[in-house]
Amino acid sequence: MKANGAQIIIESLKKENVEYMFGYPGGVVIPIFHQLFNAPFKFILSRHEQGAVHAADGYARASGKTGVVLATSGPGATNLVTGIATAYMDSVPLVVFTGQVSTRMIGNDAFQEVDVTGITRPITKHNYLVQDVKDLARIIKEAFHIAGTGRPGPVVIDVPVDISNAEHKFHYPEKIDIRGYKPKYEGHPVQIEKACKLIEASKKPVIYAGGGVIISNASKELREFVKLTGIPITTTLLGLGVYPETDKLSLEMLGMHGTYYANHAVNESDLLIAIGARFDDRVTGNIKTFIPNAKVIHIDIDPASVSKNVLVDVPIVGDCRHVLNEINKMIKAPSIDPWIKEVMKMKEEHPLTYDQPQKGMIKPQFVVEEIYRLTKGDAVICTEVGQNQMWAAQFYKYTQPRTFISSGGLGTMGYGFPAAIGAQLARPDKRVIDIAGDGSIQMNIQELIVAVQHRLPVIVAILNNGFLGMVRQWQQLFYEKRYSHTCINFAPDFVKLAEAYGAAGIRVEEKEDVAAAIKKALSINDRPIIIDFVVNREENVYPMVPAGKSVKDTIMRELA
Amino acid sequence: MRQYVISVKVENKFGVLARVAGLFSARGYNIDSLTVSATEQDNISVMTIVVRGDDRVIEQVKKQLNKLIDVIKVTDHTDLPCVQREIVLIKVNAPASKRAEIYQLGEIFRADIADISPKSITLGVKGEPDKIDNFIELLRPYGIKELMRTGRVSLVKEQ
Numbered sequence: 001m002k003a004n005g006a007q008i009i010i011e012s013l014k015k016e017n018v019e020y021m022f023g024y025p026g027g028v029v030i031p032i033f034h035q036l037f038n039a040p041f042k043f044i045l046s047r048h049e050q051g052a053v054h055a056a057d058g059y060a061r062a063s064g065k066t067g068v069v070l071a072t073s074g075p076g077a078t079n080l081v082t083g084i085a086t087a088y089m090d091s092v093p094l095v096v097f098t099g100q101v102s103t104r105m106i107g108n109d110a111f112q113e114v115d116v117t118g119i120t121r122p123i124t125k126h127n128y129l130v131q132d133v134k135d136l137a138r139i140i141k142e143a144f145h146i147a148g149t150g151r152p153g154p155v156v157i158d159v160p161v162d163i164s165n166a167e168h169k170f171h172y173p174e175k176i177d178i179r180g181y182k183p184k185y186e187g188h189p190v191q192i193e194k195a196c197k198l199i200e201a202s203k204k205p206v207i208y209a210g211g212g213v214i215i216s217n218a219s220k221e222l223r224e225f226v227k228l229t230g231i232p233i234t235t236t237l238l239g240l241g242v243y244p245e246t247d248k249l250s251l252e253m254l255g256m257h258g259t260y261y262a263n264h265a266v267n268e269s270d271l272l273i274a275i276g277a278r279f280d281d282r283v284t285g286n287i288k289t290f291i292p293n294a295k296v297i298h299i300d301i302d303p304a305s306v307s308k309n310v311l312v313d314v315p316i317v318g319d320c321r322h323v324l325n326e327i328n329k330m331i332k333a334p335s336i337d338p339w340i341k342e343v344m345k346m347k348e349e350h351p352l353t354y355d356q357p358q359k360g361m362i363k364p365q366f367v368v369e370e371i372y373r374l375t376k377g378d379a380v381i382c383t384e385v386g387q388n389q390m391w392a393a394q395f396y397k398y399t400q401p402r403t404f405i406s407s408g409g410l411g412t413m414g415y416g417f418p419a420a421i422g423a424q425l426a427r428p429d430k431r432v433i434d435i436a437g438d439g440s441i442q443m444n445i446q447e448l449i450v451a452v453q454h455r456l457p458v459i460v461a462i463l464n465n466g467f468l469g470m471v472r473q474w475q476q477l478f479y480e481k482r483y484s485h486t487c488i489n490f491a492p493d494f495v496k497l498a499e500a501y502g503a504a505g506i507r508v509e510e511k512e513d514v515a516a517a518i519k520k521a522l523s524i525n526d527r528p529i530i531i532d533f534v535v536n537r538e539e540n541v542y543p544m545v546p547a548g549k550s551v552k553d554t555i556m557r558e559l560a
Numbered sequence: 561m562r563q564y565v566i567s568v569k570v571e572n573k574f575g576v577l578a579r580v581a582g583l584f585s586a587r588g589y590n591i592d593s594l595t596v597s598a599t600e601q602d603n604i605s606v607m608t609i610v611v612r613g614d615d616r617v618i619e620q621v622k623k624q625l626n627k628l629i630d631v632i633k634v635t636d637h638t639d640l641p642c643v644q645r646e647i648v649l650i651k652v653n654a655p656a657s658k659r660a661e662i663y664q665l666g667e668i669f670r671a672d673i674a675d676i677s678p679k680s681i682t683l684g685v686k687g688e689p690d691k692i693d694n695f696i697e698l699l700r701p702y703g704i705k706e707l708m709r710t711g712r713v714s715l716v717k718e719q
Contacts, residue, residue, distance in 0.1 A: 117575060118578070121575075121578065121579060121582050122582060122583075122586045125629070126629040129574070129575070131574070146629060178629060179571075179632050180570075180571060180628070180629050180630055180631050180632045181629045302627070303623050303626065303627075304620065304623035304624050304626075304627055307616075307619065308620060
């Protein structure tokens with residue numbers, strides 16, 4: 001079949017069984033939009049390209065499929081950059097098409113020209129500038145393969161407008177062979193055996209599971225591994241939900257705002273079993289004092305993550321699911337009863353908590369707890385970045401993978417709401433709730449109309465404290481309470497704003513009204529709902545291990 | 561800090577040099593020299609990269625290079641038996657009184673006399689990087705006006 005480049009793109013996406021494409025039109029992508037008009041998959045028109053790429057990212061995280069984005073050249077492409085970097089840091093599979101000026105104009109500083117492959121090189125797993133229409137189908141096939149396999153990530157395809165218009169026979173390759181790209185899924189059997197021996201001999205082991213376990217769909221295998229060994233487990237922010245936090249052996253999240261028991265158990269462990277995690281500085285704090293007595297087993301598909309920050313005793317390069325399967329076949333439980341007792345005691349003595357308010361005042365943590373209670377823990381929670389994100393991580397108990405969606409690595413404010421739109425499209429069967437701050441929500445508020453247009457009942461729970469709360473918290477604790485430019489109570493009326501967009505708006509100012517507002521929001525099914533929770537203004541996130549410090553420096557609560 | 565020689569076989573494609581160079585700058589690794597060479601296969605180039613660091617940094621460099629899709633193979637030549645060659649062009653001050661000495665030095669190193677002017681001589685030498693280092697040191701007292709090294713190429717010896 002003879003087709004032009006634009007048709008080749010649409011046909012290729014059909015071959016990849018794409019359900020949704022997210023994007024925004026512009027000059028050099030008109031030929032592609034011309035063909036999109038009849039495409040069998042749905043196109044979700046964002047109101048800003050950043051909204052499109054975050055929505056595709058949220059869709060990908062919620063579904064496990066690859067998110068697809070289309071934007072125009074120049075500003076369209078540069079508006080995607082934050083979203084691409086967000087996906088790159090958190091290993092989210094995206095295929096991003098950008099328009100480009102005509103091949104003969106490239107390098108001439110043409111209208112809306114920007115060097116997209118240059119700009120996105122350090123924030124993509126790979127990128128392409130298509131120079132010949134005959135390469136286009138193969139490039140798309142490669143892009144989906146690269147984005148979705150190994151350690152996933154975003155791939156950008158920059159398509160000059162003359163390539164979209166040029167004709168060539170459409171042939172989508174069945175198979176491709178990229179000689180420089182052969183991700184390794186099977187762990188080395190000798191290493192696996194070594195790991196098993198180390199686990200069996202350990203006295204104080206802890207499992208530290210990250211987003212990689214969710215990406216490799218290994219939640220079941222991980223649960224089996226915990227069941228077989230009885231080893232307590234903590235997860236990273238992006239690992240939330242991979243193991244039920246309601247279980248006795250769950251220590252919930254570790255790191256800067258992790259639980260006391262997760263951080264102390266890890267610190268005192270004699271064996272840390274890292275699975276699909278990368279020893280981020282928000283997890284380790286001061287790397288020199290991190291796990292002073294522990295040997296380390298590290299299972300990860302990315303060899304470059306192994307021994308990058310922490311020297312590893314038994315590295316196993318491979319897919320978490322394959323490796324855990326192998327381990328589960330041969331592992332025997334270690335004898336760790338005294339350790340379990342010790343950990344349970346920590347859990348009992350230092351629970352995650354916050355000071356209960358006097359009557360009336362709404363504590364942000366309480367809002368999160370109520371959302372958990374009223375959704376019975378069955379929602380998909382998206383977050384923005386900052387205090388809202390940490391409270392959402394701490395006070396909602398995650399039990400299923402792909403139900404906590406948050407920008408971990410890049411920490412992108414404005415991520416949560418568009419991601420919630422994508423997640424809601426991926427999971428029409430679930431309630432999707434964006435736990436937001438009054439700062440973050442204003443970064444991509446324009447996407448509200450997209451949720452209204454598609455009748456998506458995404459709930460936005462704004463924990464409105466009139467501050468850029470996390471920065472304010474640091475200013476309070478480490479910068480002499482000088483709240484330089486973090487007070488944002490010069491704010492829009494979020495209820496009126498919701499109504500102006502055709503969404504529902506609810507304001508809650510009393511603790512006693514929190515549950516009723518959430519219930520009301522949950523009863524609305526045909527449009528997004530913004531709930532403006534006016535919360536305690538100077539609430540802090542605790543525990544807190546200050547940046548670059550150790551567990552022993554943990555601040556547990558407000559100093560009187 | 562030690563000097564490492566890493567040989568990187570890459571797809572001979574548009575943009576590959578930028579990917580490799582970008583990786584080094586983004587992660588704060590210092591390149592001493594980088595040479596891109598054609599090979600016996602049309603669609604493959606080899607980059608010979610001389611980089612300074614410690615074992616751990618170099619381990620990361622190699623892993624990060626391997627992650628690039630267009631990188632086919634990464635080999636660490638630092639401790640392997642290798643043949644290495646480099647070329648240098650040196651323009652050195654050469655008043656009439658010093659010329660004979662410089663010629664003699666050049667002969668010992670099998671240098672080409674590439675150019676002569678009333679004030680200077682330009683010599684070209686090819687050889688092992690150590691030899692070139694020595695030659696440069698010997699010429700330094702005469703006053704080097706300009707110097708250019710190609711960076712080395714490195715092949716593993718047949719066992």
